[in-house]
Amino acid sequence: MSGISDTERMITLKTVEGTLFDVKSSIAKDLKTVQAFIDDSDDDVTSPIPLPNVFTRELSRILDYLNNHHRFRSGIEKADEEMARYDAEFAKSMSHEELKALILAANYLNVKDLLEFLNQTVADVIQNKSVEFVRNFFGIENDYTPEEEEKLRNENEWAFNGVEQD
């Protein structure tokens, strides 16, 4: 417990597929869900922590993001530009499905900064898109009748100015 500096400890995480990831405890701190688990177990975590809702692809991306951001933050001043570039690439590298899956995983693991970034990315994707697009993106079932929808749109006519048509 005492005497061992935090940054040296490694935590092992296990994904749904059974893949093991060794993570520095300083990075694990950003995975608030994991950190809560560690805190609850009185710091005595030797066996791999199972993450039943997280797939390898997602955990790998999350760790990649966190590792890079830690690096940017601890480095020299210029990091802001680099970080922005990394973030842009990161967002672009994923399909919409992968983006959604990552949000679910990031939410489960409670990675605050990454979640905010992903939310912003999604918001950019759906900006000014038609209602149908947004429904498809999020898998929302339209339970309005055409008349109901028409009425609702009319009431908020102003909001639908300048939007992509369905």
Add this chain to the structure above:
Amino acid sequence: MESANHFERKLSQIMDSGSSTHENDPVKRQKENNEGEDRISKLPDCIISRTTKEAVRTSVLSKEWINNWRSITSLHLDDIDMVYGRTKHIEHECFERFMYRSLLLTNSRLDNFSLSIHDHHDMFNLNEWIYGALRKFPKKLCIKSQRKLSFAFSTAHSLFTSQSLQELEIYMSYCYANITVPRSRVHLGQLKFLTLHEVKFSCSDKDPELSLPLLQKIKTVNCIWLGVRCVTFNVPLLETIDITQHTNSSWLEGNCKIKFRALHLKEFCLCDYGYLSSYLTMIDPSSAQNASATLILPPYERGVSSTVEHGALELLKQFSQVRYLKFGGPDVLAQEVILLPEFGMLRHLELDSVTGEFLLALLLKTPILNTLVVERLKSEYYKALLKSAVVPDCLRHTLQVVNFRDVCGDKHELHFAKFFMEKGSVLKRMSFSLSHLFVKSEAIEELEQKLSGLKKCLTSTIVEVLKEDYYNSW
């Protein structure tokens, strides 16, 4: 935000139970195995916290979404689309409806409200919207308008007694906003930043006092006080004052005094082409100690009223303890330079459009000056002037950096350069920035040659000629 917290709580419930099933989550229970629903329940804030229009659009996604948009905490409304609309009348109505709905149906609290007006609206509506927004205790209020705005009594009263506002911005273009300040004591308990462009204030009280206990920065452009003798700002925490007057407002009734009761002013900036028709006073003279002051006046014209001279002098007397002074158009004080106070703490001085006479006279009043920047030096009788000039103390003991800007390589500039270099006992660096009109590189060399021939008091003084950066700080 309400929705986000709601879902986060749900998640932590799941975590606490230590299980990965969704027994505790009613939302998830509703739609088993429907991944789409999961995603939505986690994303309300990302969709909703975009623009107001997009937030409202979500009501059409599905019945579950009909009211989610109401939890937004920012309202940003802009009628720009209406201006280019196909059918003006209908667009007008539908924008108004949207405004009223947004105000009526959203949360009882707002963080941020901004309204951008390009087209004509009924003044009653405009007031209702602003008043309605103020009733939601916003932290930030921003109004931009290209159309005239007159605040009704209730709107103005609500504005000047707001205990939630931290930032207030009113930007008018092409016209004024008319606001009557309520007669009773004005108190904006949380206001930190105030920005006003083209606002006309009137008050039935001749000497209104505005209490803004947390105000840090005030910036006004072309604001006028009508029918008022003296406005007092009680602003103990004020750090920055930034006032610009583009027009000559002396045609308005009388001159108005503006007083600031600030304790620790850091920055004062006055850019007044309106001939200083309002007198600015710092109630506590020591409040500007160690601050930086910038005063920009129009170029001196013969026959300018003596009120300008008097006003500028009075102002400078109040800022005699500043550490940094930037003075544009100082020639207006050419006759009064003897009356200028001593700037006992001044370390950095910048002058724009100044005569050699004024420069030398002022330097006698800046005993510990370290840096001097002079842009556009003019001088007619420089030879005689420099021959008989008293060497200022600062040149002997403290002046380390001198920078001449917008230099043309004229004789008087060289003579002044010679003066500084010969007498500057501690001069570390002397630089000349060529006017942007001189693009030829030969001009640099030519000037460098002339300068290298001059005798230096301190042999280690660096003398350099630079090409002027076109976008300089003035």
